[in-house]
Amino acid sequence: MDQKGVNKLFGSLSPEQQKQVQDILSDKNRTEQILQTPQAQALLKKLMGEKPNG
Numbered sequence: 001m002d003q004k005g006v007n008k009l010f011g012s013l014s015p016e017q018q019k020q021v022q023d024i025l026s027d028k029n030r031t032e033q034i035l036q037t038p039q040a041q042a043l044l045k046k047l048m049g050e051k052p053n054g
Helices: 002-012 015-026 028-035 038-047
Strands: none
Touching: 015 028, 028 038
C-alpha cells in the first residue's frame, strides 16, 4: 500500500479512531505488541500484497 492509500484509509476513520491510531503509534511498546499478534501479521501480509499459500 502506498502513502496515498494509507492517507485514504486513515481519512476514512472517524476523528476518535484517528486519535486512537495516533496514540497507539506514538507508544513504541504498544505498537510492537500489536504488530506481534497473528491478526496484525495477517493484515500486514494482505496490505503488502502477499498472496495466500495454496
